[in-house]
Amino acid sequence: MSELSVDHLLGIKYLNKSDIDLIFETADHFKKVINRPIKKVPSLRDITIANLFFENSTRTKLSFELAQKRLSADVINFSSGNSSVSKGETLVDTVKNILSMKVDMVVMRHPNPGAASFLSKHIDAQIINAGDGAHEHPTQALLDTYSIREKYGEVKGKKVVIVGDILHSRVALSNIFALQLQGAEVMVCGPKTLIPKYINKLGVQVETNLLKALNWCDIANMLRVQNERMEISYFPSTREYTQQYGVTKSVLESLDKEITIMHPGPINRGVEITSEVADSGQAIILNQVENGVAIRMAVMYLLASKIKQ
Numbered sequence: 221m222s223e224l225s226v227d228h229l230l231g232i233k234y235l236n237k238s239d240i241d242l243i244f245e246t247a248d249h250f251k252k253v254i255n256r257p258i259k260k261v262p263s264l265r266d267i268t269i270a271n272l273f274f275e276n277s278t279r280t281k282l283s284f285e286l287a288q289k290r291l292s293a294d295v296i297n298f299s300s301g302n303s304s305v306s307k308g309e310t311l312v313d314t315v316k317n318i319l320s321m322k323v324d325m326v327v328m329r330h331p332n333p334g335a336a337s338f339l340s341k342h343i344d345a346q347i348i349n350a351g352d353g354a355h356e357h358p359t360q361a362l363l364d365t366y367s368i369r370e371k372y373g374e375v376k377g378k379k380v381v382i383v384g385d386i387l388h389s390r391v392a393l394s395n396i397f398a399l400q401l402q403g404a405e406v407m408v409c410g411p412k413t414l415i416p417k418y419i420n421k422l423g424v425q426v427e428t429n430l431l432k433a434l435n436w437c438d439i440a441n442m443l444r445v446q447n448e449r450m451e452i453s454y455f456p457s458t459r460e461y462t463q464q465y466g467v468t469k470s471v472l473e474s475l476d477k478e479i480t481i482m483h484p485g486p487i488n489r490g491v492e493i494t495s496e497v498a499d500s501g502q503a504i505i506l507n508q509v510e511n512g513v514a515i516r517m518a519v520m521y522l523l524a525s526k527i528k529q
């Protein structure tokens with residue numbers, strides 16, 4: 221029987237191509253399940269999962285929780301805002317207290333890069349990284365590339381540009397790793413100040429001109445400017461950013477071909493893309509959200525099957 225090469229999902233950089241193929245094949249099965257009248261299976265009936273969110277989330281938190289319920293897992297939820305973290309408790313103490321309630325798996329979002337990896341070395345439970353600062357967001361990259369595979373049949377050979385705030389984006393880094401593992405060509409596009417210096421070492425192309433980038437690509441993954449991670453201004457004003465890097469209907473109409481628009485959410489409508497673009501037939505943003513549930517079911521099912529052995 222095939223199994224994942226890893227015991228935790230800490231980042232795409234720890235996966236290989238066979239892991240991604242296995243996750244996608246398993247997600248294909250679960251996507252059929254969640255489109256049936258009875259959407260629930262008993263696969264994780266004996267598994268208890270804690271969702272620990274030390275940073276805000278809408279899509280990821282709800283998607284993991286729904287995926288856990290569809291798999292019949294027992295679920296507990298924790299958000300740092302109303303917890304004893306504000307009284308000075310450490311991350312390891314918080315999680316050890318939760319694990320003493322016999323938890324098998326932890327899904328964690330945390331503002332610090334490396335937090336999920338740190339936890340995996342100190343805690344006897346399987347850890348899934350639901351976003352660690354500006355580092356990685358592996359399930360987002362899996363659902364993004366799964367959505368490309370769904371639309372085009374395969375990811376291999378596709379040209380994908382990631383547009384916007386690459387510097388502060390965990391989605392960008394995880395997508396670069398996931399796209400390259402699957403044989404896509406990757407470009408990043410944005411203001412020079414929002415493109416990290418190490419980017420050339422990742423084997424991606426860099427373009428600061430949006431129209432050139434969009435004319436090159438098959439798919440544009442539009443990122444939000446992450447103001448919450450910025451202590452200084454990286455561009456003169458939001459208006460100027462939108463003029464240079466915002467995708468509008470007229471920008472799309474000016475291209476030589478029809479491209480696909482993706483966005484991990486949350487969208488700042490009117491900044492990185494207009495409502496007309498976000499809601500157009502070229503956008504697959506809600507397909508990404510739908511696929512997130514099947515992908516997260518697949519990841520948790522495959523990791524849990526390693527616990528039981």
Ligand code: CP
Binds near residue numbers: 276277357360485
């Ligand atoms: N895409 C994403 O991570 O969205 P949330 O921050 O709402 O979870």
